[in-house]
Amino acid sequence: MHQKDASSPVRDRLLQAARACFLGDDYHQVTTRRIAEQAGANQSMIRYYFGSKEGLYEEMLSEAFKPLLDVLDGPLLASVDGFADFLRLYYAAMAMQPELPRLVLKVLALNRGPGRRFLQQLLDRGRDGGARKIADFKRTGQVTAETDPDMLRMAFVSLAMTPMLLRDVFEEQMGRPMDADFLDGLAALNGRLFSVGLTPPGEVLP
Incomplete structure (x- = not known):
C-alpha cells in the first residue's frame, strides 16, 4: 500500500472523496475519474498516492478504522474494564x-473482491491481539483459565457490530x-456485561 506524502492535502481530499463515493455506491460503479473530480484533483494523483483504485479503497478503509486499530496496541484494553471504553469509541x-458497517459486512459476505485483503488482515490482527489480551487477563486472574479467545472475540464483535448494522430497525422499533x-x-x-461475564466465580465487581 502506497504511503507517499501522507500529510498531503491532495491525498486527504482523495480519501474524503473516495469515502463519499464508495459508501454511496457500489465499488464497480465508482470510477477513479469521478473520485478525482469530486476531490478537485488530477486522476493521476490516485496512482501516485495509492497505486490503483483498489489501493485507494483499502486505504480508505484503513483510515476509517485507524482509531480502533490503534486501541488494540494501546493501554485501553489492559483490563476487562476497558471493553466499555472501546465500545464507546467504536459506536x-x-x-x-x-x-x-454495511460496507464491511458486504465485503465479508462476498468473501472476495476489493477490501477483502485489508479486512482479512484486520480480522487476523484482532484475533492475534485478542488472544494476547486474553492470555494477559488469565495471567492476572481477570478471567478464568477456560475462557475461549475465539468465543470471546465473536461475542465482542456481535455486541459491537449488531447495533450499528440494525440501527434503522432498532430506532423504528423503539x-x-x-x-x-x-x-x-x-x-x-455492554461493557458491564463483559466485565460481569468474564469475572472469575466467587469474585465481586466493584
Missing part, C-alpha cells in the same frame, strides 16, 4: 460513518434515535 466512529447519549449508555451496559 462513535461508526455513528459518524453509518454506511461503513421510536427514538440511537443518539450519542443512547450509544454511550449502550457501551456502558
